[in-house]
Amino acid sequence: MKKQPRSSPRSSKSHRTVSIVGTGSYTPEKVLSNADLMRIVDTTDEWITTRTGIKERRIAAKDEQTSDMAAKAALKALEQAEVAPKDVDLILVATATPDMLFPATACFVQKKIGAKNAACLDISAACAGFLFGIEIAQQFITSHTHNTVLVIGAEKLSSITNWTDRNTCVLFGDGAGAAVLQHRGRAHGVISTHIGSDGQFTDILFMPGGGSRCPITKENAHMNLATIHMTGKEVYKQAVISMLNASKKALEQAGLTTEDIACVIPHQANLRIIEAIADRLKIPLERFYVNLDKYGNTSAAAVAMALDEANRTGRIKRGDYVLMVVFGGGLTWASTVVEW
Numbered sequence: 149m150k151k152q153p154r155s156s157p158r159s160s161k162s163h164r165t166v167s168i169v170g171t172g173s174y175t176p177e178k179v180l181s182n183a184d185l186m187r188i189v190d191t192t193d194e195w196i197t198t199r200t201g202i203k204e205r206r207i208a209a210k211d212e213q214t215s216d217m218a219a220k221a222a223l224k225a226l227e228q229a230e231v232a233p234k235d236v237d238l239i240l241v242a243t244a245t246p247d248m249l250f251p252a253t254a255c256f257v258q259k260k261i262g263a264k265n266a267a268c269l270d271i272s273a274a275c276a277g278f279l280f281g282i283e284i285a286q287q288f289i290t291s292h293t294h295n296t297v298l299v300i301g302a303e304k305l306s307s308i309t310n311w312t313d314r315n316t317c318v319l320f321g322d323g324a325g326a327a328v329l330q331h332r333g334r335a336h337g338v339i340s341t342h343i344g345s346d347g348q349f350t351d352i353l354f355m356p357g358g359g360s361r362c363p364i365t366k367e368n369a370h371m372n373l374a375t376i377h378m379t380g381k382e383v384y385k386q387a388v389i390s391m392l393n394a395s396k397k398a399l400e401q402a403g404l405t406t407e408d409i410a411c412v413i414p415h416q417a418n419l420r421i422i423e424a425i426a427d428r429l430k431i432p433l434e435r436f437y438v439n440l441d442k443y444g445n446t447s448a449a450a451v452a453m454a455l456d457e458a459n460r461t462g463r464i465k466r467g468d469y470v471l472m473v474v475f476g477g478g479l480t481w482a483s484t485v486v487e488w
């Protein structure tokens with residue numbers, strides 16, 4: 149018999165559970181393969197494949213903004229949820245590549261999809277942003293302040309990639325994923341969530357230029373400061389530790405064990421990180437949903453795009469317990485257990 153999760157203290161207090169009622173995603177048309185990258189930097193398909201598992205990634209068109217991709221993913225999610233844009237009352241866009249520093253990319257999305265009754269804000273939690281958004285949505289819905297929340301993870305990482313740095317440029321891609329959250333009277337939905345950060349590691353994954361600390365000027369324009377800087381080995385180590393701990397916390401809070409989980413949807417950064425987590429959690433790799441071979445690391449969009457693919461291909465089915473777990477610059481991490 150299927151194990152019942154522990155009731156969330158939040159939902160039992162308010163008797164309001166939160167479900168993901170629709171998902172959507174969008175990827176740009178242009179494919180950049182490992183072979184294409186070999187023509188740009190000193191690398192090989194063999195190096196990229198064995199170190200990361202990535203075979204190709206998508207690159208947005210020059211005039212395609214983060215909000216364009218976000219809006220396309222959002223409309224698909226709304227269509228699946230059978231929710232009209234005018235009925236959305238909160239739009240959260242998780243992104244490290246906003247259209248502009250302000251206004252929020254969520255405001256551009258609002259205009260593009262016609263969600264005129266929504267409040268809009270962006271979430272800056274790097275690759276962990278989409279699940280931070282799920283947590284915020286769940287809080288707003290369970291506290292009865294909002295009914296329909298659109299959570300989007302969207303990135304145009306190609307716009308902040310240093311295309312001369314082989315250590316980083318092979319890793320990233322562009323895309324968007326979205327989810328609609330509502331209370332629909334089901335017994336379960338989002339069962340547990342966990343979010344966390346550690347500001348001690350702000351210097352292992354960051355973009356130093358383009359903010360108030362270091363604006364881009366004529367003098368520093370040649371220094372590639374408005375691009376991703378990363379200490380790969382340290383990021384790798386911290387990614388495994390934090391995703392492992394976050395997974396355990398969400399499971400414990402839900403009163404479930406790894407055996408109960410039908411599918412794990414992890415951050416799509418590197419296959420070796422996912423293998424290390426599978427090994428330590430003792431969950432067979434086949435139960436992990438992986439699509440990073442096609443899209444690379446799309447930061448805040450990654451888990452949202454993977455969730456939509458898993459949903460639309462039937463990899464996750466109604467009643468399944470799904471664990472999502474992510475990690476990003478900050479450092480930030482987040483996890484959630486959902487009954488699909």
Ligand code: ACO
Pocket residue numbers: 190191192195196199200274275314315316318319353378380381383384387417418421445447475476477
């Ligand atoms: N092609 C060929 N050689 C390369 C490349 C490349 N693209 N990149 C680096 N190398 C070389 C290095 O120069 C180094 O050469 P050297 O030994 O002569 O100095 C050698 O390969 C080994 O480099 P390492 O950095 O030791 O390689 P490692 O096994 O650590 O793999 C990687 C690098 C893939 C970046 C790994 O550290 C990693 O995955 N880290 C986590 C990255 C990540 O997940 N980042 C994003 C997460 S957060 C977010 O999503 C924003």
